Amino acid sequence: MKYKDSKGSLDTPKKILKVNHAGEFGAINIYRSQILVSRIFMRDLVPLLESFLADEKRHLQIFWTEIQSRNGVKCKSFWLCGLGGYFMGFVSELLGKKGIMACTWAVESVVVNHLNTQLTYLESKSDRAAYHTVAAILEDEKNHRDIGSEHGGANNIWYSPLRFAISLFTDGVIRFGMR
Ligand SMILES: [Fe+2]
Numbered sequence: 001m002k003y004k005d006s007k008g009s010l011d012t013p014k015k016i017l018k019v020n021h022a023g024e025f026g027a028i029n030i031y032r033s034q035i036l037v038s039r040i041f042m043r044d045l046v047p048l049l050e051s052f053l054a055d056e057k058r059h060l061q062i063f064w065t066e067i068q069s070r071n072g073v074k075c076k077s078f079w080l081c082g083l084g085g086y087f088m089g090f091v092s093e094l095l096g097k098k099g100i101m102a103c104t105w106a107v108e109s110v111v112v113n114h115l116n117t118q119l120t121y122l123e124s125k126s127d128r129a130a131y132h133t134v135a136a137i138l139e140d141e142k143n144h145r146d147i148g149s150e151h152g153g154a155n156n157i158w159y160s161p162l163r164f165a166i167s168l169f170t171d172g173v174i175r176f177g178m179r
Pocket residue numbers: 024027055056059137141
């Protein structure tokens with residue numbers, strides 16, 4: 001997706017910040033619901049998922065601080081992200097450890113692609129504050145994605161439909177938020 005100048009009342013950097021903020025809320029809910037079930041069935045996975053959750057909570061705060069400093073708003077997709085995240089987390093954990101990792105890989109891959117495109121846009125606009133806000137979370141999201149891949153979430157053929165559905169929803173909700 002190409003990030004272009006907004007024609008509406010909200011400028012594109014503000015839109016990017018609110019969409020990412022909502023995305024972090026979605027990610028928080030993915031990991032929350034995965035932790036809930038992993039505590040019973042996959043205890044060895046809990047510390048890793050908790051470290052992901054801590055990252056996402058920090059990211060949420062980073063975006064919210066920048067949104068407030070420029071009188072931004074919460075995204076219309078905020079609750080949709082939360083609900084979708086919780087649902088995706090729940091479905092993936094029913095499919096076991098690889099399901100969880102396929103979910104992580106799919107979500108974070110879409111996120112990393114968007115973050116990179118956003119950075120290109122923000123650089124072209126010389127919006128340094130927004131650029132640094134987005135850049136601040138990029139390494140964490142790449143790390144989440146790569147851990148998902150290391151645990152077999154990226155390639156296993158049986159999880160292709162799950163990855164496809166999750167990628168589609170994640171990309172869709174970002175596009176919806178940017179409108
Ligand atoms: Fe995040």
